[in-house]
Amino acid sequence: MRTLRIEGYVIVSADGMLADSRRIMPDELKFEGDKRFFAAALDRADLIVHGRHSHEGQPNSPQRKRIVLTRTVGAIADDPSNTKATLWNPAGASFEVACDHAGVNSGTVAIIGGPDVFDMFMDRYDTFWLSQAPRVKLPDGEPVFSGVPRQTPQDILAQHGLLPGESQILDAAGGVSVTPWRRRLHTS
Numbered sequence: 056m057r058t059l060r061i062e063g064y065v066i067v068s069a070d071g072m073l074a075d076s077r078r079i080m081p082d083e084l085k086f087e088g089d090k091r092f093f094a095a096a097l098d099r100a101d102l103i104v105h106g107r108h109s110h111e112g113q114p115n116s117p118q119r120k121r122i123v124l125t126r127t128v129g130a131i132a133d134d135p136s137n138t139k140a141t142l143w144n145p146a147g148a149s150f151e152v153a154c155d156h157a158g159v160n161s162g163t164v165a166i167i168g169g170p171d172v173f174d175m176f177m178d179r180y181d182t183f184w185l186s187q188a189p190r191v192k193l194p195d196g197e198p199v200f201s202g203v204p205r206q207t208p209q210d211i212l213a214q215h216g217l218l219p220g221e222s223q224i225l226d227a228a229g230g231v232s233v234t235p236w237r238r239r240l241h242t243s
């Protein structure tokens with residue numbers, strides 16, 4: 056039986072941006088505490104999923120199984136540059152087929168962006184780990200979800216049935232914290 060747990064990870068600026076106006080994650084959004092938190096989470100994950108420009112670039116990255124979204128393939132293909140990676144075009148194959156190709160049918164899947172990929176899984180997250188850097192502003196930056204900045208990232212997570220848990224401080228000097236947004240349990 057397929058039992059995948061879906062978790063999202065991102066750090067955003069005070070105005071809900073994950074990258075600057077050049078669609079690059081600037082150094083001002085990089086904090087050691089958040090990097091450690093993110094690396095530890097990815098070390099526990101069984102599968103990483105991201106768009107072609109959102110590779111996490113960590114020392115343990117080569118060991119990780121991943122699915123990379125791209126329109127350069129029709130459906131599913133091996134990645135010629137990485138034996139642990141599956142190339143996936145959602146227009147041609149379901150996520151389940153991509154997971155089968157990656158050889159992962161149970162465990163935790165970490166969704167790490169960018170915005171289109173976060174949007175695609177919005178109704179499937181078990182937990183979305185939202186880190187925020189409240190002293191960083193990225194005017195004209197790249198919004199984390201398609202509804203930002205009209206709405207905050209928190210509003211959007213709540214609208215999709217997620218509730219905030221207890222926040223942890225990741226970088227005291229920068230005021231950076233992470234909040235787990237967990238899916239409400241259905242009682243009926």
Ligand SMILES: NC(=O)c1ccc[n+]([C@@H]2O[C@H](COP(=O)([O-])OP(=O)(O)OC[C@H]3O[C@@H](n4cnc5c(N)ncnc54)[C@H](OP(=O)(O)O)[C@@H]3O)[C@@H](O)[C@H]2O)c1
Pocket residue numbers: 064065066067072073074078079080084105106107108109110124125126127143144145146167168169170171172197
């Ligand atoms: N602050 C953070 O925590 C955080 C998190 C994630 C990303 N980032 C940064 O944000 C920026 C995101 O870059 P980005 O906006 O270009 O996003 P991206 O999702 O990483 O890359 C976009 C590419 O992914 C593929 N793709 C995305 N959605 C697809 C879909 N529905 N179907 C098929 N292919 C799809 C396409 O690749 P092809 O062009 O090959 O078709 C597209 O050009 C990067 O600078 C990244 O470092 C920051």
